[in-house]
Amino acid sequence: MEEKSKQILSDNKVSVTNPRILVLEALLEIKSPITIDELQSKLKNKVAKSTLYRVLNDLKNINILNEFTSPDNTVVVELVLEGDQHHHHLFCSDCGEIIDVELSQNFEDLLNKEIKKIEKKFNFIIEDHRVEMFGQCTDQCENCKK
Amino acid sequence: MEEKSKQILSDNKVSVTNPRILVLEALLEIKSPITIDELQSKLKNKVAKSTLYRVLNDLKNINILNEFTSPDNTVVVELVLEGDQHHHHLFCSDCGEIIDVELSQNFEDLLNKEIKKIEKKFNFIIEDHRVEMFGQCTDQCENCKK
DNA sequence: GAATAAATGAGAATTATTCTCATTTATTTT
DNA sequence: AAAATAAATGAGAATAATTCTCATTTATTC
Incomplete structure (x- = not known):
């Protein structure tokens, strides 16, 4: 490396x-x-x-x-x-783990369309976005050892 | 109040x-x-x-x-x-202003579907999500006084 | 390889947040 | 409504995270 x-x-x-x-x-x-x-x-x-x-x-x-x-x-x-693939994050409130998540291309396309509307509405130039999801892992999280 | x-x-x-x-x-x-x-x-x-x-x-x-x-x-x-209406945030990197943004119901529905997929894939229970958008206001931002 | 410019280490300074504890304020009991 | 109890507050100390300072070291240019 x-x-x-x-x-x-x-x-x-x-x-x-x-x-x-x-x-x-x-x-x-x-x-x-x-x-x-x-x-x-x-x-x-x-x-x-x-x-x-x-x-x-x-x-x-x-x-x-x-x-x-x-x-x-x-x-x-x-x-x-x-x-690197554009991705988002999923946070586990039990163990603090942060997981990289890729959303479907279809969804990203829709999000970008939505963002274009926002740009117009607020007279903004939007360069970046982030989707964050919060919850708890159930049985696969290594840290939680559930 | x-x-x-x-x-x-x-x-x-x-x-x-x-x-x-x-x-x-x-x-x-x-x-x-x-x-x-x-x-x-x-x-x-x-x-x-x-x-x-x-x-x-x-x-x-x-x-x-x-x-x-x-x-x-x-x-x-x-x-x-x-x-209160569920909303997201738009950040202006020029003046630091943070603007409340509501996304279309249609989009939120799609996001929730996408989130259901993520829950399955990662064995998570997702309780909340956040969409953040970053950019610059052009001419309507009070703080920037452009 | 020498000269110049940039980066580093160590710790001090600053900022954000939490903690401590004596005092005050709210709530419950009488 | 007043006394007793429990909870919340203020002031500042303690802690944690980040930035800054400056003398020294390291990288880049010549």
């Missing part, structure tokens, strides 16, 4: 530094939403706290980091690389 | 106290998403900071407060009373 991380950085014209490589490697390895705390412990102090925040900010700036909050307002990040 | 606030509190079986009335009045008066900071200045120190957080928590517990975060992760709250 180190090579891929370097590639991503140089492709995006940001300097290739160790902390950036380490953070990218960690994010590439899990490839699913993770809190800053989790990311920090995954990095085992190999990157200073302040640097971690700076690197995450860099990744946001080059548009490969998606940042949002879980229902308890904890910040969560995930890598979104070019070509 | 004071009477209505008292009514809401007693209806929900929480004791009717001054701070709670004041917070409810403020939320009823604006009836649109507001940050904690904005709410605090609207209340002009008539309610202690710690109490404000406690009261907001109470309102969450009786299920009449919707809490979410704006794209910069600032916590935003809004009152959602019984009978």
Whole structure:
């Protein structure tokens, strides 16, 4: 993953530094939403706290980091690389797990039509959208061990 | 609004106290998403900071407060009373304004169908959902004064 | 490889939120 | 309606999350 991380950085014209490589490697390895705390412990102090925040900010700036909050307002990040499937999130209130969910193409088309109406109605340019779903896993969630 | 606030509190079986009335009045008066900071200045120190957080928590517990975060992760709250229309949010990245948006009934029906599919697929019980839209207002936004 | 510019680490500063506890206020009991 | 009890509040301390500062290190350019 180190090579891929370097590639991503140089492709995006940001300097290739160790902390950036380490953070990218960690994010590439899990490839699913993770809190800053989790990311920090995954990095085992190999990157200073302040640097971690700076690197995450860099990744946001080059548009490969998606940042949002879980229902308890904890910040969560995930890598979104070019070509990755557009997806949404499902939150389990029992165990806190966050699951990537792809909605059907048909539905996304309809959502985009709906968004066009909203743009007109409110005189907005809408660049992005998010669908979040909240509930509880029943028997398949690893964390809950139900 | 004071009477209505008292009514809401007693209806929900929480004791009717001054701070709670004041917070409810403020939320009823604006009836649109507001940050904690904005709410605090609207209340002009008539309610202690710690109490404000406690009261907001109470309102969450009786299920009449919707809490979410704006794209910069600032916590935003809004009152959602019984009978209020289900709605979503549109965020302006220029001025930070948050606009309530109702999607068409037809679309909501389709979204609910889509959600049923997700429930099956992930063995989840989904209780709530949220659609967030991000963009820039063009010429009608008061804050931007474009 | 030297010079320049940018990034980092460590911890201080700031901000948001929660907690503590003595006091006040609301509710219940009489 | 007053006393007793329980709950809520205010003030500020404590904690947590994030940003900032600045001396040092590392990457990039020449």
